[in-house]
Amino acid sequence: MSExxxxxxxxxxxxxxxxxxDWPAGEPRGWALLLHPHPLHGGARNNKVVTTLSRSATQHGLLAVRPDFRGVGKSAGEFDSSRGETADMLALIEQFPSHFPQWNAGPAMLAGFSFGTAVAAQVYASLQDAQAPLPSAFVLAGTAVNRFxxxxxxxPADTLLVHGETDDVVPLSEGxxxxxxxxxxxxVLPDAGHFFHGKLxxxxxxxxxxxxxxGT
Known part of the structure; x- marks a missing residue:
């Protein structure tokens, strides 16, 4: 998936x-924060849609960061319906420069899939409210923002929204x-379901x- x-x-x-x-082949020119689907329904950072987003990011020279939300893998805590998850991602963004001081302006790309779209949208809103640097690329796949x-x-007006025509988890009408x-x-990807099987x-x-x- 990456180097x-x-x-x-x-x-x-x-x-x-x-x-x-996930590291790109050369020296990264920024980083991407990529958020996974619902933790109580098997969502985790190794989800194929999330790793597909990561491939796009690393091929574009970005260091892709794929967190596990609360209660998934080695991440502490329990599912919190996007509130705690949003707070956690804001904490991650705040702490990121202490590990990588070359990038102190936040992620160049913020993306989410399914439940991850709700967290991503509220992270973006919180950054706006704080007048913090905003990602130049904002991507939502299988948008379920309003559920959480x-x-x-x-x-932003240049948000990339992608949805499957035959999504049976988050219906196209909801997106x-x-x-x-x-x-x-x-x-809208024709004949694509929620997990974009065959359309990745x-x-x-x-x-x-x-x-x-x-130009991210």
């Missing part, structure tokens, strides 16, 4: 946040409701083209 995979731990409100680090939203969110609410275009290469190429277009 090298390491692990690193940060400290959240519930304890350890255990993460995988506890604060207002205002995604469209979010897109309509925020007046965002959405890319398309997803990777979509994200890669988005990163190139943004």
């Amino acid at each position: 090298r995979v390491d692990t690193i731990q940060f400290s959240g409100q519930a304890g350890v946040i255990d993460c995988a680090l 939203r506890f604060q207002d969110v205002s995604p 469209m409701d979010f897109a309509r609410e925020h007046q965002l275009p959405m890319v 290469i398309q997803l990777r190429e979509l994200v890669s083209r988005h990163l190139v277009a943004l």
